Amino acid sequence: MGRGTLLRKACLWALTMLALMFVFLPSTYLLVISFEPSELEKVPTSFSDFSLRWYIRLFHQERLPAAIRQSVMVGLLTAAITSFLSLLSGMAYRGLRKKSYFLGLLIFPIFVPGIIVALSLSVFFRLIHVRSSMYTVVLGHVLYALPYAAIVTLVSFSGLKEGFIEAARDLGASGFRAFKDIIFPLTKGGVFGAALFGFLLSLNEFIRAYFLSGYQETLSIYMFGQMKGGADPSIYALAGFILLISIFFVFLALIYYSFVRHSSGSLA
Amino acid sequence: MKSRERILFFIQLLPPALFVIVLGVFPLILIIIWSFWEPTTYWIRPNLTIGAYEKFFILERYVTFLKTLRVSVTVTFFALMIGYPIAYFVRRVVSERYRNVLLFVFVIPFFLSYIVRVFSLRLILGRYGVINNLLMWIGLISEPLERLLFSEVAVHIGLLSSYLPFMVFPIVLSIDRVGDSVIEASQDLGATFIHTLIRVIIPLTKPGIFAGCIFVFVSSLGSTVEWDLLGGVGEFATPQMLESLMTALKFPSAFAISTLILALTMGALVLGFKFARIGELFETLE
Secondary structure: OOHHHHHHHHHHHHHHHHHHHHHHHHHHHHHHHOOOOOOOOOOOOOHHHOOOHHHHHHHHOOOHHHHHHHHHHHHHHHHHHHHHHHHHHHHHHHHOOOHHHHHHHHHHHHHOOHHHHHHHHHHHHHHOOOOOOHHHHHHHHHHHHHHHHHHHHHHHHOOOOHHHHHHHHHOOOOHHHHHHHHHHHHHHHHHHHHHHHHHHHHHHOOHHHHHHOOOOOOHHHHHHHHHHHOOOOHHHHHHHHHHHHHHHHHHHHHHHHHHOOOOOOOOO | OHHHHHHHHHHHHHHHHHHHHHHHHHHHHHHHHHOOOEEOOOOEEOOOOOHHHHHHHHOOHHHHHHHHHHHHHHHHHHHHHHHHHHHHHHHHHOOHHHHHHHHHHHHHHHHOOHHHHHHHHHHHHOOOOHHHHHHHHHOOOOOOOOOOOOOHHHHHHHHHHHHHHHHHHHHHHHHHHHOHHHHHHHHHOOOOHHHHHHHHHHHHOHHHHHHHHHHHHHHHHOOOHHHHHHOOOOOOOHHHHHHHHHHOOOHHHHHHHHHHHHHHHHHHHHHHHHHOOHHHHHHHHO
16 A cells, blocks of 8 residues: 555545534534533533533423424324335335336425425415414425435335245235235335434424424424524523434434344445 | 236325325426416416516515525535545445444434534534634634624535535445446556546546535525524525515515526436436436
């Protein structure tokens, strides 16, 4: 290995690490600061100084519980519908001849800016006389999560050999039996991933919820209002709380995928 | 039996396909058409006019539009300059084990709250933030820099940190498709690293470059949160303009600006599919 190669490697390492710091450091810093008991934006001076003061303060915020409930409901519904539609997409995909058209349609919403989706959906609902509610937010969120969820599911379906299903059918299994005993067990990693995408993307989504929700706000909308309003340091606790929920789910997924290795259902 | 299977196939195909067509495609067509309708006091009525587009120029809304475009292009450029070497590093330099770890790490931000990530940059860029403290500690400056936060610089930084991971992924995918043998062949024939990079790797990874750029560009164009939380007072971009036009019930104007954004986006996509063959990136799924 020449000196040029070594230098190049070192530079690439440094660049990647700097970029990761750039992406992760701010939110990590915020998380640490949320445990500082005083009103100052600083890192707690010692370990014994870490305090839940601002987190406890969150219990006194009147509109927060309803916003959390709304976000959890929207997230669960989004997860359920997204994973169901992804599963159907995966099943249908096997039998398609012009696969690229269907795939193109599924991932098309990725390429439309969020605000345009939000705006067009809100006037569409107005046209068909559907009032803004939790359900309109859910529909917007499914549309947002489906492309990613479908890709994850299709990857898991690509490990499913057509021969497996034919063999099951030849041995006399009904269509439902083949699905229950062959297809679903082999692709459930993808379906689980789809549900996870649905829930987490929904939980953290802002602009679509902002345009589509009715009277009851979601957690993201509530938090955004607090951020713009220049609230006390409990905003760091609120932000930290949301970060911790997402981190918890990411770890859950990590554990799930490293213990339950599916044929080819890797997330990356 | 055969026809039963056909029916079953359509039962599986139609729900996801119809969902995207009805909610993801049709509303877009709707606002394109409605941008040519006439405004009434509270809504619109069918009467062909390009009034909304005229107002776009007369009321100088295009100034804000162009500013948003400029910022999006700059952010896309920086994302490419930083994202390409990272993607190269992840796919070609590190071992397979580290590669998966790194890829996973780059997925994580996608699952974290987008507004929290943008908001947390305030702590870094603020008057008493990390960067100012660091610079003063080193002794490079004696007074904190005022224009770091609540400025266009901060908006650029926010957009970059939000969308950089989206540049890395498509490029990793496309380097993956080039294959090691092609690159080794080039090197065996005596090409230097730079030569291989410019003549072989970059041309062959055009699909990934295009896909990443379109993604970052489109997302930046439609971002509100960075401008709201990091931009200065009166710092105003197209998304905010859309928001205020909607609240002011100026529907055709909002639709006209949306149509322009859509035209740009779709134009970029068509170019990408025609000349950079973005479709290739998804072939592994076919």
